Amino acid sequence: MSKLKRSLKRPKFTKALHQAPGTMTYVGNKETKETLLEVIDYNKDHYQRYTSTSPEDAFKFEEEQNTTWINIDGLNNTEEIEKLGKYYDLHPLIMEDIVNTGQRPKIDEYPEYLFIVAKMLYYNGDGSINNEHLSIVVGKDYVLTFQEAGGDVFDGLRERIKIGKGRIRSNGADYLMFALLDAVIDNYFAVVDDISDKIELFEDRIFHARTEDNLVLEIQELKRTILRIRRAVFPLREVVNRLLKVNHEIIEKKTESYIRDLHDHMIQISENIDLYREMIRSLLDMYMSTISNKMNEVMKVLTIMASIFIPLTFIAGIYGMNFEYMPELQWKYSYFVLWGIMLLLFIGMIFYFKRKKWL
């Protein structure tokens, strides 16, 4: 129907049916020609950016002092990803989750790294929402991010790393993880803000639209959108909450207050989503009562017209009868008297409907 719907399409799980567990199968809808690698290697004083299409190129960035962020675009080339996974010793089930776009946001703790799944929601140029699967592996001095296709919410972060603005360059991989999640969550605010605008727009449309034939459909569409956004956002709240409690050596003490800040944001978004969800539910009530109100008005017009003219027509019918002996027909003023009676009836009716507040 709308662009929203298409972009929030559910993955077809049946693609992966009857396969051995741990098998990598990309179930998403975004096919890319090749897998693109982007490596950003930095510390307080050093910054290097490198792009490639072969995973092997990433393995040389291995200095202890530096933080290395390797971003992979394109998941349908499972062999390439497998190579990277083997190099960094990722568990087969992680490999499966990276390409399984149906996987809900979660966090898995392994001795050497943390594995986080999240969903990026952001606006495309044409106004449609992009719902993209994002996997993050955070190690001691590296961060791997896996995305379905090019285009993401990290451009501001890339810029901050490059020009060394903010705290990013003087902190390690755990802070980079926080900054990535922070960018993801910031975009949730934008998407949720947009829903709020749409709700206000609908309220106007419900009361002023000419033909409201497909409004229900559109309200349902909005409802479905917020349900799907909710599904992307709410599990991430638990992920962030878990990050607060996890006692992993990768996460340094000073990063914790930033993660608490993330958690605050997640709660704020969650509350907004539930608020807007309730408002959307109200939209339908409004719409239904507006229809009822309009039907009521239609009925009133019909009833007033019919109630006034049907009796009058009956009277006219009486004197249209062809009986030979109808005394009134011969009286001279009966025609005018009849007009008077009909006028009185008319006025009486109008008065009656006025008193009933129908007019």
Next chain:
Amino acid sequence: MSKLKRSLKRPKFTKALHQAPGTMTYVGNKETKETLLEVIDYNKDHYQRYTSTSPEDAFKFEEEQNTTWINIDGLNNTEEIEKLGKYYDLHPLIMEDIVNTGQRPKIDEYPEYLFIVAKMLYYNGDGSINNEHLSIVVGKDYVLTFQEAGGDVFDGLRERIKIGKGRIRSNGADYLMFALLDAVIDNYFAVVDDISDKIELFEDRIFHARTEDNLVLEIQELKRTILRIRRAVFPLREVVNRLLKVNHEIIEKKTESYIRDLHDHMIQISENIDLYREMIRSLLDMYMSTISNKMNEVMKVLTIMASIFIPLTFIAGIYGMNFEYMPELQWKYSYFVLWGIMLLLFIGMIFYFKRKKWL
């Protein structure tokens, strides 16, 4: 009504009323002529498959190094099952649960084995859903599975064991249990995907159907289906969650991450079910407001027709009266003047309805 309904029929518990506890009574609807046994015995290097109709044939597969999977099809022959139960020393209450198809998914821990009840949901050839009671007993080196009738979701698994693909052959009975549950859960995805397709189909039908007389019935049917699927799926989530926490010697350390993966899948399905459930609820709202909308349209047509022609008919009635003294009747152009007046009235009405946005 539909095939769905029939296949998801509830068992009649009254069959088992007034019996001593622990009495085996098959309450399901699938009668089979005889109980079929299938034994698959394997280890890393060895594979043997054997079928029989007498339980005694299963007892000879007893080597410590091998994993033995004994699958029983057909539950109405309770004596045969009792023999097997006695051989493996199963508790009388387990025996009762194996044939009680009304038993919800659960896990019971015994010193020597784990007992799991699950529900298989899968599509028959004719598109109807099959809801089949499945009991799994997992011992140190054997797995017993009990099904109501032939036909299940384990063909892919059987194939993987046979050709030795994946991790199945190099792992023990606990991994086999995981693989069985994984196959069961994978089919939930297929069933739930289908519900999602049906919901989209309904949205189209609601807006384009000619006669929508039985749509409510069908929406209710869909609602009931998802409620019944929910009942099969949600308790299994708790079973898997319990498997994560159970500290039983049968379950080896390395299998745990696979069970965690199962748990992820169960949460994903549960969320999908609740999402679709909410969407189905919305379908009814959509349908109701569509009916209201259509009724509104019908009312408008009636009101417009009546409001325009009833007053005009009244006027025509007036001049059909047979009074002797009606001056207008003699005037030469009064007929044409009347046509003019009626035309003006007509145009005025049309204008009025346009302004009210009814036209």
Next chain:
Amino acid sequence: MSKLKRSLKRPKFTKALHQAPGTMTYVGNKETKETLLEVIDYNKDHYQRYTSTSPEDAFKFEEEQNTTWINIDGLNNTEEIEKLGKYYDLHPLIMEDIVNTGQRPKIDEYPEYLFIVAKMLYYNGDGSINNEHLSIVVGKDYVLTFQEAGGDVFDGLRERIKIGKGRIRSNGADYLMFALLDAVIDNYFAVVDDISDKIELFEDRIFHARTEDNLVLEIQELKRTILRIRRAVFPLREVVNRLLKVNHEIIEKKTESYIRDLHDHMIQISENIDLYREMIRSLLDMYMSTISNKMNEVMKVLTIMASIFIPLTFIAGIYGMNFEYMPELQWKYSYFVLWGIMLLLFIGMIFYFKRKKWL
């Protein structure tokens, strides 16, 4: 209204208003002439049954090796019950609860015995549901049961004790308690099954009934019935759950797995009740949309009839006018031309309504 309602009548608590706490007041609706005692005394090899109307007769069954089940029918004779209570040293608040039929299911633990309140739901011969207050006191080697009136769900159990079938004779008072609760719960299944049948019946009636005037009332009745059943069943689930955790010397180790089985059954019934409750809620939706649909159909017929004939009547009215100068009246074929015009209008209307899918 229906028999259901009458039999599930709430007790009038106001009967017991302004009384000292611990005062025994029977608030139920079932008056019996006298209190009937039934004593069943048994062990592995011994069985004796004895009935009486005076409580003192029960006190002689006092052998350590035997299990004694004393069943009391009729609660309005509070003095008789008080005698028994004093003999077995029951707490005054227990005595109050035994005759207070408004007491919800609960379990109280005392050093010497357990006190359980439950509700028996079972069908009378005439198809109405009987909701009866049942109190169970379980001691070391005796079980006391108090019922409002004769007639209960324990006939199967009595038979099993008599003929020594099953495990009952070789187990003690705790197993007897389990067997009593098991009989109570088995009957819940029958009652809930019946609700399910009624729901299916209603679905048919909603779509095929001639006059549906009192369907809402009946649906409400069904809803109320399930709400009341729920009230009898859900607290008992907690009682059974508590029995699982209670660490009382009366309950032997081997009985525990049977109580776990009870708990499984209670969860199953609870889920069924909630499922049927949701289905009943859907019935009302179905009914409402069916009414709307039918109203829509009525409106269509009216609109089609009126829209076709009102304009035609107007045309006929025009040529019924008595103006002297109406040129058409004199033309020879104008009558037939008019018929043609009216036919065209008629066909046009039919075509219009066909396109709107009203026909």
Next chain:
Amino acid sequence: MSKLKRSLKRPKFTKALHQAPGTMTYVGNKETKETLLEVIDYNKDHYQRYTSTSPEDAFKFEEEQNTTWINIDGLNNTEEIEKLGKYYDLHPLIMEDIVNTGQRPKIDEYPEYLFIVAKMLYYNGDGSINNEHLSIVVGKDYVLTFQEAGGDVFDGLRERIKIGKGRIRSNGADYLMFALLDAVIDNYFAVVDDISDKIELFEDRIFHARTEDNLVLEIQELKRTILRIRRAVFPLREVVNRLLKVNHEIIEKKTESYIRDLHDHMIQISENIDLYREMIRSLLDMYMSTISNKMNEVMKVLTIMASIFIPLTFIAGIYGMNFEYMPELQWKYSYFVLWGIMLLLFIGMIFYFKRKKWL
């Protein structure tokens, strides 16, 4: 609207706005001329009752062996209450809560006493519900109760203390507290019973009432009443639950089982309230579908009448036309033939509506 509403009026909190915390401000609606004191002093063998209007008179009842119950009627005379508060060393915040009738039921534990706030609900002589703020301070050998105005639910208790019936005289202040709460809760049963009666009355009215114009209003009124009762009752359940767990020297061991009994009653009332709340919600559904049903019936009558007579009127209109060449007009039997045709049409219509089950 009704008396119910007036008596359950919310206190105006704005009275107390912009005041320092701990300031005593009576926000209720019941003004009394003077504060009335009633002192009941008793032990096993001794009973004395004394009334006064000056708080100082209460201070002389100070014997260790006796239990002293001081009941104060009238809260708008804050200075008098303050004197008493100072004598018994009550915390300023307690003093504030005693006169703040908007305070919800709660329990505060202090080293020397317990402070309990509850709401008395009981029927006035004229059938309206009285919702009265009650504060209880329980010390070692005294109980203070503060009420808004004269008239309460403790007359039965006063009588029992006077004549020494029941356990009251042989127990201390903690049992008196239990007896007071028990009297409060007993009256909840009466109020809730009355709601249940009203619900049944409404069901009848919905189906048999002549003009149902203000039924919605009354149903809403009932809904609001139960919501307000709920607010008085539910927090008290937590108070009683807290009393069960509090480990205060004032509460003796033997009183605990009585408090457990209170808790049972509170749960029972809570469940009844929620049940009736759901039933009230159903009343509105019933009412709405009854309206729909009646509208449907009205529509049917209209449609039948219009569909039968509009076409017939059209036919009559045809032969009322004044064309010169209308061959049928001259045929001798055409009038009778027309009557035949119209009769056939009439019968056909009746038959059609019968088949549609509208007649």
Next chain:
Amino acid sequence: MSKLKRSLKRPKFTKALHQAPGTMTYVGNKETKETLLEVIDYNKDHYQRYTSTSPEDAFKFEEEQNTTWINIDGLNNTEEIEKLGKYYDLHPLIMEDIVNTGQRPKIDEYPEYLFIVAKMLYYNGDGSINNEHLSIVVGKDYVLTFQEAGGDVFDGLRERIKIGKGRIRSNGADYLMFALLDAVIDNYFAVVDDISDKIELFEDRIFHARTEDNLVLEIQELKRTILRIRRAVFPLREVVNRLLKVNHEIIEKKTESYIRDLHDHMIQISENIDLYREMIRSLLDMYMSTISNKMNEVMKVLTIMASIFIPLTFIAGIYGMNFEYMPELQWKYSYFVLWGIMLLLFIGMIFYFKRKKWL
């Protein structure tokens, strides 16, 4: 729409999109020319008040014995606030939260101070609600409060400090914090009271209004207002609850009972909000059923008028036909007989509708 809505406008989070975490960006709607500082320095015997526009002026109030309250009005001048933040060593994330008006109420504990975010809700002079972001930093002997603009709920508190009324002057910074929160919460009562008045007003309007076209819109507006109030109030309840449990040296023992009192008030408000929310939901039901009822009445009038006069008009039409052979036309009294028949029909119809209770 209404003033309410405008004043409860959500902040635009998109303002702060793509910024580094910890960046101060004011996202609210209240722009002030300059930041206003108000310093109140007091102890038991001393009181001093000082206002300024430069933060540096605040730093000189630094005596151990005194409590210093520094209130800052205006948040869009982020540099000024940053100076103050640096002086008091506030964490960057606190600085961000102070100006982020979208931040929900929360409490953060730091070693040196507590940081509390709350929302002030109060009425402007013109009757609109003001929703203002308030940040409170509580240190050992100072309290900082940050507000969006001038005008707040603390005037009563300022007066009490000035004239030394109540406990405020003899207590420290923790009691000042309590007094601030108490003032904030007291105003919630006023706002919630107003909602309750509006609900009662709506009930009247629903039943007596002439044109109810925009009532749904206004009910929705009220619903949205209470949802937004809820969002301001509920998180603060958790803040107060946390304050009860926090074990921070700043909060003295004697202040705890006051905080417990705050918590009581928060629960009371929360319950009121949920009660009114449910009542608002009921308003819509009432409105819908009122519309249905009115439509029913309209339909009845139409049906009665049409059912009476359409058959009569048909009869009149019959005798307006121009057949040559219509025997009745010549009979002398047929006109009067016909009037009789029509009168009988009329009376019969009236009788029929009376019996149906439509009249």
